[in-house]
Amino acid sequence: MAGTGSVEELIILSFGLSALMGVAFLWLSLKDEKTSNTLRVGLMQMGLLFMVNSLIFIIYYLRADTDLFGFSPEVTKYLLSISSVLNLFTMIQIGILFTVFPIPIMAERKNTIRLGSMLVAMMCVSLLLSNYKFGGNTGIYLAYNIGAVTAIGISALVTARWYLLYRTDDDPKYRNVAISSAFLFFAFIGSSIMLWPYTLFFDRRELFTGSFLEGGMLSETLVHLMLVLNGPLVTITLFAIVIKEGITNRDKRDYTVIGLALAYLLFGLANYLVQLLVPVDGEFASLWNYFVVTGTFGLIRPLILIIVALRFNLFDLTNEKVRKRTRVIALLIITVWASAFFEIIQAFIPMPQLLSAALIGVFLAFAIGWEDRIFENLADRADEKILPVSEGYFEDEDPYRLMMLTFAVVVLTFGLGILVGGNI
Protein backbone atom coordinates (compact mmCIF):
# COMPACT_ATOMS: atom_id res chain seq x y z
CA MET A 1 0.00 0.00 0.00
CA ALA A 2 1.22 3.51 -0.76
CA GLY A 3 2.19 5.88 2.00
CA THR A 4 2.95 9.52 2.62
CA GLY A 5 4.29 10.03 -0.88
CA SER A 6 0.85 9.36 -2.36
CA VAL A 7 -0.74 11.79 0.06
CA GLU A 8 1.68 14.54 -0.99
CA GLU A 9 1.10 13.82 -4.68
CA LEU A 10 -2.66 13.98 -4.16
CA ILE A 11 -2.27 17.31 -2.35
CA ILE A 12 -0.35 18.72 -5.33
CA LEU A 13 -2.90 17.39 -7.82
CA SER A 14 -5.83 18.67 -5.70
CA PHE A 15 -4.14 22.06 -5.53
CA GLY A 16 -3.76 22.07 -9.31
CA LEU A 17 -7.39 21.13 -9.80
CA SER A 18 -8.67 23.73 -7.32
CA ALA A 19 -6.49 26.49 -8.75
CA LEU A 20 -7.58 25.65 -12.31
CA MET A 21 -11.26 25.58 -11.36
CA GLY A 22 -10.90 28.77 -9.30
CA VAL A 23 -9.11 30.76 -11.99
CA ALA A 24 -11.53 29.52 -14.68
CA PHE A 25 -14.66 30.43 -12.67
CA LEU A 26 -13.23 33.81 -11.67
CA TRP A 27 -12.29 34.65 -15.25
CA LEU A 28 -15.67 33.55 -16.61
CA SER A 29 -17.53 35.48 -13.95
CA LEU A 30 -15.58 38.70 -14.52
CA LYS A 31 -15.43 38.62 -18.32
CA ASP A 32 -18.87 37.34 -19.17
CA GLU A 33 -21.24 40.29 -19.00
CA LYS A 34 -24.02 38.67 -21.00
CA THR A 35 -25.00 36.23 -18.26
CA SER A 36 -27.29 37.38 -15.44
CA ASN A 37 -25.45 39.04 -12.54
CA THR A 38 -27.07 36.62 -10.09
CA LEU A 39 -25.48 33.66 -11.88
CA ARG A 40 -22.17 35.54 -12.19
CA VAL A 41 -22.13 36.16 -8.42
CA GLY A 42 -22.88 32.46 -7.79
CA LEU A 43 -20.10 31.43 -10.19
CA MET A 44 -17.72 33.94 -8.61
CA GLN A 45 -18.46 32.56 -5.13
CA MET A 46 -17.74 29.00 -6.35
CA GLY A 47 -14.49 30.19 -7.96
CA LEU A 48 -13.44 31.99 -4.78
CA LEU A 49 -14.12 28.84 -2.78
CA PHE A 50 -11.78 26.92 -5.08
CA MET A 51 -9.14 29.65 -4.75
CA VAL A 52 -9.27 29.45 -0.93
CA ASN A 53 -9.16 25.65 -1.20
CA SER A 54 -6.04 25.88 -3.34
CA LEU A 55 -4.43 28.07 -0.66
CA ILE A 56 -5.31 25.42 1.92
CA PHE A 57 -3.70 22.73 -0.27
CA ILE A 58 -0.51 24.82 -0.48
CA ILE A 59 -0.37 24.99 3.31
CA TYR A 60 -1.13 21.26 3.61
CA TYR A 61 1.82 20.58 1.33
CA LEU A 62 4.12 22.86 3.32
CA ARG A 63 3.06 21.04 6.48
CA ALA A 64 3.27 17.57 4.92
CA ASP A 65 7.04 17.74 4.52
CA THR A 66 8.44 20.25 6.97
CA ASP A 67 11.94 18.79 6.68
CA LEU A 68 12.04 19.65 2.99
CA PHE A 69 11.38 23.32 3.70
CA GLY A 70 13.29 23.40 6.98
CA PHE A 71 10.38 24.82 8.98
CA SER A 72 10.73 24.99 12.74
CA PRO A 73 7.97 23.44 14.90
CA GLU A 74 6.86 27.01 15.68
CA VAL A 75 6.28 27.82 11.98
CA THR A 76 4.49 24.48 11.51
CA LYS A 77 2.10 25.42 14.32
CA TYR A 78 1.24 28.71 12.63
CA LEU A 79 0.71 26.90 9.31
CA LEU A 80 -1.70 24.53 11.08
CA SER A 81 -3.68 27.37 12.60
CA ILE A 82 -3.80 29.38 9.34
CA SER A 83 -5.00 26.36 7.33
CA SER A 84 -7.60 25.59 10.02
CA VAL A 85 -8.93 29.16 10.02
CA LEU A 86 -9.02 29.10 6.20
CA ASN A 87 -11.00 25.83 6.43
CA LEU A 88 -13.42 27.59 8.76
CA PHE A 89 -13.71 30.42 6.23
CA THR A 90 -14.56 27.98 3.43
CA MET A 91 -17.45 26.72 5.57
CA ILE A 92 -18.71 30.32 5.82
CA GLN A 93 -18.22 30.72 2.04
CA ILE A 94 -20.37 27.61 1.48
CA GLY A 95 -23.08 29.08 3.73
CA ILE A 96 -23.01 32.32 1.74
CA LEU A 97 -23.10 30.47 -1.60
CA PHE A 98 -26.33 28.69 -0.65
CA THR A 99 -27.96 32.04 0.12
CA VAL A 100 -27.28 33.37 -3.42
CA PHE A 101 -27.41 30.32 -5.69
CA PRO A 102 -29.43 29.04 -7.58
CA ILE A 103 -31.58 32.07 -6.68
CA PRO A 104 -31.04 34.38 -3.71
CA ILE A 105 -33.11 33.46 -0.66
CA MET A 106 -33.42 37.10 0.43
CA ALA A 107 -35.76 39.50 -1.31
CA GLU A 108 -33.26 42.35 -1.60
CA ARG A 109 -29.56 42.64 -2.38
CA LYS A 110 -28.82 44.63 0.77
CA ASN A 111 -30.29 41.84 2.92
CA THR A 112 -28.09 39.28 1.16
CA ILE A 113 -25.05 41.48 1.88
CA ARG A 114 -26.09 41.80 5.54
CA LEU A 115 -26.55 38.04 5.85
CA GLY A 116 -23.10 37.38 4.35
CA SER A 117 -21.48 39.99 6.61
CA MET A 118 -23.18 38.45 9.63
CA LEU A 119 -21.74 35.03 8.79
CA VAL A 120 -18.21 36.45 8.42
CA ALA A 121 -18.62 38.42 11.69
CA MET A 122 -19.84 35.25 13.42
CA MET A 123 -16.72 33.43 12.21
CA CYS A 124 -14.40 36.10 13.65
CA VAL A 125 -16.26 36.42 16.97
CA SER A 126 -16.56 32.66 17.55
CA LEU A 127 -12.86 32.20 16.73
CA LEU A 128 -11.73 34.97 19.07
CA LEU A 129 -14.04 33.94 21.92
CA SER A 130 -13.24 30.23 21.73
CA ASN A 131 -9.54 31.05 21.49
CA TYR A 132 -9.84 33.34 24.52
CA LYS A 133 -11.70 30.65 26.48
CA PHE A 134 -9.84 27.49 25.45
CA GLY A 135 -6.87 28.58 23.34
CA GLY A 136 -4.85 26.61 20.81
CA ASN A 137 -6.14 23.58 18.95
CA THR A 138 -9.21 23.31 21.17
CA GLY A 139 -10.29 26.91 20.49
CA ILE A 140 -9.88 26.51 16.72
CA TYR A 141 -11.70 23.17 16.78
CA LEU A 142 -14.65 24.69 18.65
CA ALA A 143 -14.83 27.70 16.30
CA TYR A 144 -14.61 25.37 13.28
CA ASN A 145 -17.50 23.30 14.62
CA ILE A 146 -19.61 26.42 15.21
CA GLY A 147 -18.91 27.52 11.61
CA ALA A 148 -19.56 24.03 10.22
CA VAL A 149 -22.84 23.60 12.11
CA THR A 150 -24.06 27.02 10.90
CA ALA A 151 -22.96 26.60 7.28
CA ILE A 152 -24.13 23.00 6.92
CA GLY A 153 -27.40 23.89 8.66
CA ILE A 154 -28.05 26.75 6.21
CA SER A 155 -27.00 24.62 3.21
CA ALA A 156 -29.15 21.62 4.12
CA LEU A 157 -32.22 23.70 4.98
CA VAL A 158 -32.02 25.85 1.85
CA THR A 159 -31.43 22.77 -0.34
CA ALA A 160 -34.30 20.88 1.27
CA ARG A 161 -36.60 23.86 0.78
CA TRP A 162 -35.75 24.55 -2.89
CA TYR A 163 -35.74 20.86 -3.71
CA LEU A 164 -39.02 19.85 -2.06
CA LEU A 165 -40.91 22.98 -3.13
CA TYR A 166 -39.99 22.90 -6.78
CA ARG A 167 -38.80 19.39 -7.72
CA THR A 168 -42.09 18.46 -9.40
CA ASP A 169 -43.06 22.01 -10.42
CA ASP A 170 -44.62 22.40 -13.86
CA ASP A 171 -42.24 25.24 -14.74
CA PRO A 172 -38.95 23.64 -15.91
CA LYS A 173 -36.98 26.68 -14.69
CA TYR A 174 -38.17 26.09 -11.14
CA ARG A 175 -37.51 22.37 -11.47
CA ASN A 176 -33.96 23.36 -12.37
CA VAL A 177 -33.74 25.39 -9.14
CA ALA A 178 -34.52 22.18 -7.26
CA ILE A 179 -32.06 20.10 -9.30
CA SER A 180 -29.21 22.63 -9.16
CA SER A 181 -29.60 23.05 -5.38
CA ALA A 182 -29.36 19.25 -5.02
CA PHE A 183 -26.13 19.29 -7.08
CA LEU A 184 -24.74 22.01 -4.85
CA PHE A 185 -25.74 20.04 -1.76
CA PHE A 186 -23.80 16.97 -2.97
CA ALA A 187 -20.83 19.08 -4.03
CA PHE A 188 -20.34 21.04 -0.84
CA ILE A 189 -21.78 18.91 1.93
CA GLY A 190 -20.47 15.62 0.49
CA SER A 191 -18.27 14.63 3.43
CA SER A 192 -21.13 15.24 5.91
CA ILE A 193 -23.62 13.38 3.70
CA MET A 194 -21.35 10.33 3.77
CA LEU A 195 -21.76 10.15 7.54
CA TRP A 196 -25.46 9.30 7.18
CA PRO A 197 -25.13 5.75 8.68
CA TYR A 198 -23.92 7.26 11.97
CA THR A 199 -27.12 9.31 12.20
CA LEU A 200 -29.44 6.56 11.09
CA PHE A 201 -27.88 3.84 13.27
CA PHE A 202 -27.37 6.17 16.24
CA ASP A 203 -23.69 5.36 16.23
CA ARG A 204 -20.92 7.40 17.68
CA ARG A 205 -18.54 8.75 15.03
CA GLU A 206 -14.85 9.38 15.52
CA LEU A 207 -14.76 13.13 15.99
CA PHE A 208 -11.32 13.86 14.68
CA THR A 209 -11.18 11.50 11.69
CA GLY A 210 -9.51 13.28 8.79
CA SER A 211 -9.08 16.37 10.91
CA PHE A 212 -5.79 18.10 11.62
CA LEU A 213 -7.29 19.46 14.81
CA GLU A 214 -8.24 17.93 18.09
CA GLY A 215 -10.76 18.78 20.74
CA GLY A 216 -8.16 18.79 23.50
CA MET A 217 -9.90 19.59 26.76
CA LEU A 218 -13.22 20.25 25.03
CA SER A 219 -15.91 17.90 26.27
CA GLU A 220 -16.74 15.31 23.60
CA THR A 221 -20.38 15.45 24.70
CA LEU A 222 -20.47 19.13 23.78
CA VAL A 223 -19.00 18.44 20.32
CA HIS A 224 -21.41 15.53 19.73
CA LEU A 225 -24.33 17.76 20.76
CA MET A 226 -23.23 20.39 18.25
CA LEU A 227 -23.02 17.77 15.50
CA VAL A 228 -26.47 16.49 16.44
CA LEU A 229 -27.90 19.71 14.99
CA ASN A 230 -26.94 19.10 11.38
CA GLY A 231 -26.32 15.33 11.10
CA PRO A 232 -30.05 14.48 11.00
CA LEU A 233 -30.84 17.44 8.71
CA VAL A 234 -28.27 16.33 6.13
CA THR A 235 -29.26 12.65 6.37
CA ILE A 236 -33.00 13.30 6.07
CA THR A 237 -32.37 15.64 3.11
CA LEU A 238 -30.36 12.87 1.38
CA PHE A 239 -33.17 10.36 1.91
CA ALA A 240 -35.77 12.94 0.83
CA ILE A 241 -33.86 13.35 -2.46
CA VAL A 242 -33.61 9.55 -2.96
CA ILE A 243 -37.35 9.05 -2.24
CA LYS A 244 -38.47 12.06 -4.28
CA GLU A 245 -36.40 11.02 -7.31
CA GLY A 246 -37.82 7.51 -6.92
CA ILE A 247 -41.45 8.67 -7.11
CA THR A 248 -41.05 11.48 -9.65
CA ASN A 249 -42.68 10.94 -13.04
CA ARG A 250 -40.40 9.62 -15.74
CA ASP A 251 -40.48 12.85 -17.79
CA LYS A 252 -39.32 14.90 -14.80
CA ARG A 253 -36.77 12.40 -13.48
CA ASP A 254 -33.11 13.44 -13.30
CA TYR A 255 -30.73 10.51 -13.60
CA THR A 256 -27.63 12.50 -12.58
CA VAL A 257 -29.24 13.45 -9.27
CA ILE A 258 -30.38 9.84 -8.74
CA GLY A 259 -26.86 8.60 -9.54
CA LEU A 260 -25.26 11.08 -7.13
CA ALA A 261 -27.73 10.31 -4.34
CA LEU A 262 -27.21 6.56 -4.69
CA ALA A 263 -23.43 6.98 -4.94
CA TYR A 264 -23.34 8.96 -1.68
CA LEU A 265 -25.67 6.43 -0.07
CA LEU A 266 -23.45 3.47 -1.02
CA PHE A 267 -20.13 5.21 -0.43
CA GLY A 268 -21.38 6.37 2.99
CA LEU A 269 -22.23 2.79 3.86
CA ALA A 270 -18.82 1.55 2.62
CA ASN A 271 -17.09 4.24 4.67
CA TYR A 272 -19.10 3.23 7.74
CA LEU A 273 -18.13 -0.43 7.30
CA VAL A 274 -14.45 0.46 6.88
CA GLN A 275 -14.54 2.52 10.09
CA LEU A 276 -16.32 -0.33 11.84
CA LEU A 277 -14.23 -3.26 10.61
CA VAL A 278 -10.73 -1.91 9.97
CA PRO A 279 -8.50 -1.19 12.99
CA VAL A 280 -8.53 2.58 13.54
CA ASP A 281 -4.80 2.83 14.09
CA GLY A 282 -3.83 0.81 11.01
CA GLU A 283 -2.24 2.22 7.87
CA PHE A 284 -5.26 1.36 5.72
CA ALA A 285 -7.64 3.30 8.00
CA SER A 286 -5.50 6.44 8.01
CA LEU A 287 -5.06 6.32 4.21
CA TRP A 288 -8.77 5.66 3.72
CA ASN A 289 -9.74 8.59 5.96
CA TYR A 290 -7.38 10.93 4.17
CA PHE A 291 -8.50 9.95 0.69
CA VAL A 292 -12.19 9.98 1.60
CA VAL A 293 -11.95 13.52 3.01
CA THR A 294 -9.64 14.91 0.32
CA GLY A 295 -11.28 12.87 -2.42
CA THR A 296 -14.76 14.20 -1.72
CA PHE A 297 -13.83 17.85 -1.66
CA GLY A 298 -10.80 17.63 -3.94
CA LEU A 299 -12.21 15.47 -6.71
CA ILE A 300 -15.98 14.99 -6.49
CA ARG A 301 -16.74 18.66 -5.82
CA PRO A 302 -15.00 19.98 -8.98
CA LEU A 303 -16.70 17.34 -11.09
CA ILE A 304 -20.20 18.21 -9.83
CA LEU A 305 -19.59 21.95 -10.18
CA ILE A 306 -18.45 21.55 -13.79
CA ILE A 307 -21.79 19.82 -14.44
CA VAL A 308 -23.63 22.66 -12.64
CA ALA A 309 -21.78 25.39 -14.55
CA LEU A 310 -22.31 23.76 -17.94
CA ARG A 311 -25.81 22.45 -17.45
CA PHE A 312 -27.32 25.63 -16.00
CA ASN A 313 -25.57 28.06 -18.38
CA LEU A 314 -23.60 29.86 -15.68
CA PHE A 315 -21.50 31.43 -18.42
CA ASP A 316 -22.09 32.49 -21.98
CA LEU A 317 -21.28 29.62 -24.30
CA THR A 318 -22.66 31.47 -27.32
CA ASN A 319 -19.51 33.56 -27.21
CA GLU A 320 -16.96 31.81 -29.43
CA LYS A 321 -13.98 33.19 -27.46
CA VAL A 322 -15.41 32.01 -24.14
CA ARG A 323 -16.26 28.60 -25.59
CA LYS A 324 -12.75 28.03 -26.98
CA ARG A 325 -11.02 29.00 -23.76
CA THR A 326 -13.45 26.99 -21.67
CA ARG A 327 -12.67 23.90 -23.75
CA VAL A 328 -8.95 24.33 -23.12
CA ILE A 329 -9.61 24.75 -19.39
CA ALA A 330 -11.93 21.72 -19.44
CA LEU A 331 -9.18 19.61 -21.03
CA LEU A 332 -6.69 20.72 -18.39
CA ILE A 333 -9.17 19.97 -15.63
CA ILE A 334 -9.92 16.52 -17.07
CA THR A 335 -6.19 15.72 -17.23
CA VAL A 336 -5.47 16.78 -13.65
CA TRP A 337 -8.65 15.10 -12.41
CA ALA A 338 -7.70 11.80 -14.10
CA SER A 339 -4.21 11.92 -12.55
CA ALA A 340 -5.65 12.60 -9.08
CA PHE A 341 -8.21 9.83 -9.50
CA PHE A 342 -5.56 7.29 -10.43
CA GLU A 343 -3.38 8.52 -7.57
CA ILE A 344 -6.15 7.42 -5.19
CA ILE A 345 -6.53 4.08 -6.97
CA GLN A 346 -2.76 3.51 -6.81
CA ALA A 347 -2.68 4.22 -3.08
CA PHE A 348 -4.89 1.21 -2.47
CA ILE A 349 -4.00 -1.04 -5.42
CA PRO A 350 -0.31 -0.63 -6.23
CA MET A 351 0.30 -0.95 -9.96
CA PRO A 352 3.31 -0.35 -12.21
CA GLN A 353 3.77 3.26 -13.42
CA LEU A 354 3.50 2.09 -17.03
CA LEU A 355 0.13 0.48 -16.42
CA SER A 356 -1.28 3.51 -14.57
CA ALA A 357 -0.01 5.83 -17.35
CA ALA A 358 -1.73 3.61 -19.92
CA LEU A 359 -4.96 3.68 -17.92
CA ILE A 360 -4.81 7.48 -17.65
CA GLY A 361 -4.27 7.60 -21.42
CA VAL A 362 -7.31 5.41 -22.10
CA PHE A 363 -9.41 7.45 -19.67
CA LEU A 364 -8.33 10.73 -21.29
CA ALA A 365 -9.11 9.45 -24.78
CA PHE A 366 -12.69 8.74 -23.72
CA ALA A 367 -12.95 11.97 -21.67
CA ILE A 368 -11.76 14.15 -24.55
CA GLY A 369 -14.33 12.57 -26.85
CA TRP A 370 -16.96 13.18 -24.22
CA GLU A 371 -15.88 16.79 -23.76
CA ASP A 372 -16.14 17.42 -27.51
CA ARG A 373 -19.69 16.10 -27.71
CA ILE A 374 -20.85 17.87 -24.54
CA PHE A 375 -19.58 21.25 -25.75
CA GLU A 376 -21.28 20.86 -29.11
CA ASN A 377 -24.58 20.03 -27.40
CA LEU A 378 -24.20 22.89 -24.93
CA ALA A 379 -23.52 25.42 -27.68
CA ASP A 380 -26.85 24.51 -29.28
CA ARG A 381 -28.86 25.46 -26.21
CA ALA A 382 -26.57 28.18 -24.80
CA ASP A 383 -29.20 30.89 -25.36
CA GLU A 384 -31.76 29.23 -23.09
CA LYS A 385 -32.52 30.68 -19.69
CA ILE A 386 -32.26 27.64 -17.46
CA LEU A 387 -32.87 29.25 -14.07
CA PRO A 388 -35.50 31.86 -13.09
CA VAL A 389 -33.07 34.65 -12.17
CA SER A 390 -34.14 38.26 -11.62
CA GLU A 391 -32.02 40.53 -13.80
CA GLY A 392 -31.73 43.55 -11.53
CA TYR A 393 -30.93 41.79 -8.26
CA PHE A 394 -27.14 42.18 -8.29
CA GLU A 395 -25.19 45.03 -9.87
CA ASP A 396 -22.68 44.58 -12.72
CA GLU A 397 -19.74 45.29 -10.41
CA ASP A 398 -20.87 42.86 -7.70
CA PRO A 399 -18.77 39.86 -8.86
CA TYR A 400 -15.65 42.07 -8.73
CA ARG A 401 -16.65 43.50 -5.33
CA LEU A 402 -17.22 40.00 -3.99
CA MET A 403 -13.76 38.96 -5.18
CA MET A 404 -12.05 41.93 -3.49
CA LEU A 405 -14.03 41.44 -0.27
CA THR A 406 -13.07 37.76 -0.18
CA PHE A 407 -9.43 38.73 -0.73
CA ALA A 408 -9.70 41.08 2.28
CA VAL A 409 -11.28 38.36 4.45
CA VAL A 410 -8.55 35.88 3.43
CA VAL A 411 -5.94 38.41 4.63
CA LEU A 412 -7.98 38.74 7.85
CA THR A 413 -8.06 34.94 8.29
CA PHE A 414 -4.25 34.85 7.93
CA GLY A 415 -4.10 37.44 10.72
CA LEU A 416 -6.52 35.47 12.86
CA GLY A 417 -4.57 32.27 12.14
CA ILE A 418 -1.34 33.88 13.34
CA LEU A 419 -3.13 35.31 16.38
CA VAL A 420 -4.63 32.01 17.53
CA GLY A 421 -1.56 30.02 16.39
CA GLY A 422 0.45 31.60 19.18
CA ASN A 423 -1.63 29.64 21.67
CA ILE A 424 -1.13 26.20 20.10
Next chain:
Amino acid sequence: MLNEDFKPKTLEKEKDFLILVSVSVLFIILHAGAVLFSPSFADSTNTGAGPSEFMTENITLTDTWNFVLQDGGSESVNSAFQENWSADGWILTSVIVEISYDETATGDGDCDTVSAELMITGDSGDEPVTSTTSGSVSDCSLIILEMRWQDLTEELDVDYLQPPFEIETDVSLNVDSTIPFNDNDEQIDVSIEVIMSRVQVN
Protein backbone atom coordinates in the same frame (compact mmCIF):
# COMPACT_ATOMS: atom_id res chain seq x y z
CA MET B 1 -37.38 40.05 3.70
CA LEU B 2 -37.31 36.58 2.12
CA ASN B 3 -37.50 36.02 -1.62
CA GLU B 4 -41.09 35.41 -2.79
CA ASP B 5 -40.06 32.01 -4.17
CA PHE B 6 -38.57 31.03 -0.82
CA LYS B 7 -41.43 32.27 1.36
CA PRO B 8 -43.90 29.82 2.94
CA LYS B 9 -46.53 28.57 0.50
CA THR B 10 -49.82 26.77 0.93
CA LEU B 11 -49.97 23.72 3.20
CA GLU B 12 -50.35 21.49 0.16
CA LYS B 13 -47.11 22.80 -1.36
CA GLU B 14 -45.28 22.81 1.94
CA LYS B 15 -46.30 19.27 2.92
CA ASP B 16 -43.01 17.60 1.89
CA PHE B 17 -40.86 20.25 3.52
CA LEU B 18 -42.89 20.10 6.73
CA ILE B 19 -42.48 16.31 6.85
CA LEU B 20 -38.71 16.73 6.38
CA VAL B 21 -38.47 19.34 9.15
CA SER B 22 -40.61 17.21 11.51
CA VAL B 23 -38.53 14.06 10.92
CA SER B 24 -35.31 16.08 11.29
CA VAL B 25 -36.48 17.64 14.57
CA LEU B 26 -37.48 14.18 15.83
CA PHE B 27 -34.04 12.80 14.94
CA ILE B 28 -32.31 15.81 16.53
CA ILE B 29 -34.22 15.21 19.78
CA LEU B 30 -33.49 11.47 19.71
CA HIS B 31 -29.82 12.08 18.97
CA ALA B 32 -29.49 14.70 21.69
CA GLY B 33 -31.02 12.14 24.07
CA ALA B 34 -28.61 9.45 22.85
CA VAL B 35 -25.60 11.73 23.28
CA LEU B 36 -26.65 12.72 26.78
CA PHE B 37 -27.89 9.38 28.10
CA SER B 38 -26.62 6.48 25.94
CA PRO B 39 -23.43 4.72 27.14
CA SER B 40 -22.24 4.33 23.55
CA PHE B 41 -22.02 8.13 23.28
CA ALA B 42 -20.45 8.52 26.72
CA ASP B 43 -17.76 11.13 26.71
CA SER B 44 -14.38 9.47 26.66
CA THR B 45 -13.35 12.05 29.24
CA ASN B 46 -16.09 10.72 31.52
CA THR B 47 -15.88 7.45 33.42
CA GLY B 48 -19.06 7.71 35.39
CA ALA B 49 -17.06 7.88 38.59
CA GLY B 50 -18.09 10.55 41.02
CA PRO B 51 -20.78 13.16 40.77
CA SER B 52 -18.74 15.44 38.52
CA GLU B 53 -18.49 12.76 35.77
CA PHE B 54 -14.94 13.97 35.25
CA MET B 55 -11.83 11.80 35.61
CA THR B 56 -8.25 12.81 35.39
CA GLU B 57 -5.14 10.79 34.84
CA ASN B 58 -1.90 11.61 36.64
CA ILE B 59 1.60 10.50 35.99
CA THR B 60 4.43 11.03 38.47
CA LEU B 61 7.96 11.32 37.16
CA THR B 62 10.97 11.35 39.41
CA ASP B 63 14.60 12.00 38.78
CA THR B 64 17.67 12.38 40.98
CA TRP B 65 21.05 14.01 40.62
CA ASN B 66 24.16 13.87 42.77
CA PHE B 67 26.97 16.32 42.34
CA VAL B 68 29.85 17.78 44.23
CA LEU B 69 30.02 21.49 44.90
CA GLN B 70 32.89 23.49 46.14
CA ASP B 71 32.74 26.63 48.19
CA GLY B 72 31.08 29.39 46.16
CA GLY B 73 30.21 26.98 43.39
CA SER B 74 26.81 26.37 41.84
CA GLU B 75 25.15 23.80 39.64
CA SER B 76 21.98 23.72 37.55
CA VAL B 77 19.88 20.64 36.96
CA ASN B 78 17.29 20.56 34.21
CA SER B 79 14.30 18.43 33.37
CA ALA B 80 13.07 19.09 29.87
CA PHE B 81 9.54 18.18 28.71
CA GLN B 82 9.14 18.00 24.97
CA GLU B 83 6.16 19.01 22.82
CA ASN B 84 4.88 15.41 22.45
CA TRP B 85 3.58 15.64 26.02
CA SER B 86 1.26 18.45 24.95
CA ALA B 87 0.15 16.48 21.92
CA ASP B 88 -1.01 13.75 24.32
CA GLY B 89 -2.91 16.27 26.42
CA TRP B 90 -0.59 16.40 29.45
CA ILE B 91 -0.25 19.54 31.53
CA LEU B 92 1.88 20.32 34.56
CA THR B 93 0.09 20.29 37.92
CA SER B 94 2.92 19.91 40.42
CA VAL B 95 6.71 20.11 40.81
CA ILE B 96 8.47 19.22 44.06
CA VAL B 97 12.23 19.48 44.35
CA GLU B 98 14.11 18.20 47.40
CA ILE B 99 17.71 19.21 47.99
CA SER B 100 19.57 17.34 50.71
CA TYR B 101 23.15 17.34 51.92
CA ASP B 102 25.19 16.34 54.91
CA GLU B 103 28.09 17.97 56.62
CA THR B 104 30.91 15.70 55.57
CA ALA B 105 33.83 17.18 57.41
CA THR B 106 34.77 15.30 60.50
CA GLY B 107 34.62 17.30 63.62
CA ASP B 108 33.08 20.29 61.90
CA GLY B 109 30.24 21.58 64.01
CA ASP B 110 28.74 23.98 61.47
CA CYS B 111 26.64 22.91 58.54
CA ASP B 112 27.39 24.61 55.21
CA THR B 113 24.90 26.96 53.60
CA VAL B 114 23.12 25.56 50.58
CA SER B 115 20.80 27.76 48.53
CA ALA B 116 18.47 26.61 45.78
CA GLU B 117 16.13 28.22 43.30
CA LEU B 118 13.42 26.62 41.18
CA MET B 119 12.25 28.08 37.87
CA ILE B 120 10.35 26.97 34.80
CA THR B 121 11.14 28.31 31.35
CA GLY B 122 9.36 27.78 28.05
CA ASP B 123 5.70 28.32 28.84
CA SER B 124 3.79 30.72 30.99
CA GLY B 125 0.40 30.28 32.53
CA ASP B 126 -1.47 31.01 35.71
CA GLU B 127 0.49 31.34 38.93
CA PRO B 128 0.61 28.17 41.06
CA VAL B 129 -1.65 28.05 44.12
CA THR B 130 1.31 26.97 46.29
CA SER B 131 4.72 28.20 45.42
CA THR B 132 8.11 28.06 47.13
CA THR B 133 10.71 28.76 44.50
CA SER B 134 13.77 29.55 46.59
CA GLY B 135 15.26 28.36 49.82
CA SER B 136 18.46 28.43 51.80
CA VAL B 137 19.51 26.36 54.81
CA SER B 138 22.59 26.17 56.91
CA ASP B 139 21.55 23.45 59.37
CA CYS B 140 21.79 20.41 57.08
CA SER B 141 17.99 20.24 56.85
CA LEU B 142 16.11 19.41 53.70
CA ILE B 143 15.27 22.18 51.24
CA ILE B 144 11.87 21.65 49.65
CA LEU B 145 10.92 23.79 46.70
CA GLU B 146 7.56 23.36 45.07
CA MET B 147 5.02 24.70 42.65
CA ARG B 148 1.50 23.28 42.80
CA TRP B 149 -1.43 24.22 40.66
CA GLN B 150 -5.02 23.41 41.49
CA ASP B 151 -6.23 19.98 40.42
CA LEU B 152 -7.51 19.58 36.89
CA THR B 153 -11.21 20.41 37.04
CA GLU B 154 -14.07 20.52 34.61
CA GLU B 155 -14.38 24.30 34.86
CA LEU B 156 -11.12 24.66 32.91
CA ASP B 157 -10.48 28.14 34.26
CA VAL B 158 -6.80 27.55 34.90
CA ASP B 159 -4.18 28.20 32.28
CA TYR B 160 -1.87 25.29 33.09
CA LEU B 161 1.68 25.04 31.83
CA GLN B 162 1.95 22.91 28.72
CA PRO B 163 5.14 21.35 27.35
CA PRO B 164 7.55 22.18 25.89
CA PHE B 165 9.11 23.64 29.04
CA GLU B 166 12.16 23.12 31.16
CA ILE B 167 12.27 22.82 34.94
CA GLU B 168 15.52 24.24 36.21
CA THR B 169 16.93 24.03 39.73
CA ASP B 170 19.99 26.09 40.62
CA VAL B 171 21.93 24.99 43.69
CA SER B 172 24.82 26.93 45.24
CA LEU B 173 27.08 26.26 48.22
CA ASN B 174 28.81 28.48 50.74
CA VAL B 175 31.11 26.69 53.15
CA ASP B 176 30.90 27.87 56.73
CA SER B 177 33.51 25.55 58.16
CA THR B 178 35.08 26.36 61.43
CA ILE B 179 38.14 24.41 60.32
CA PRO B 180 39.97 26.07 57.41
CA PHE B 181 40.24 23.96 54.23
CA ASN B 182 38.42 21.15 55.98
CA ASP B 183 35.43 20.56 53.73
CA ASN B 184 35.73 21.86 50.25
CA ASP B 185 33.80 19.20 48.32
CA GLU B 186 30.19 18.87 49.48
CA GLN B 187 27.98 16.13 48.05
CA ILE B 188 24.53 17.50 47.14
CA ASP B 189 21.55 15.27 46.32
CA VAL B 190 18.69 16.71 44.31
CA SER B 191 15.50 14.81 43.65
CA ILE B 192 12.64 16.09 41.57
CA GLU B 193 9.08 14.86 41.42
CA VAL B 194 6.87 16.14 38.59
CA ILE B 195 3.16 15.38 38.34
CA MET B 196 1.64 15.69 34.88
CA SER B 197 -2.14 15.42 34.51
CA ARG B 198 -4.62 15.10 31.74
CA VAL B 199 -8.30 14.40 31.19
CA GLN B 200 -8.57 10.65 31.00
CA VAL B 201 -8.85 9.14 27.53
CA ASN B 202 -10.35 5.63 27.34
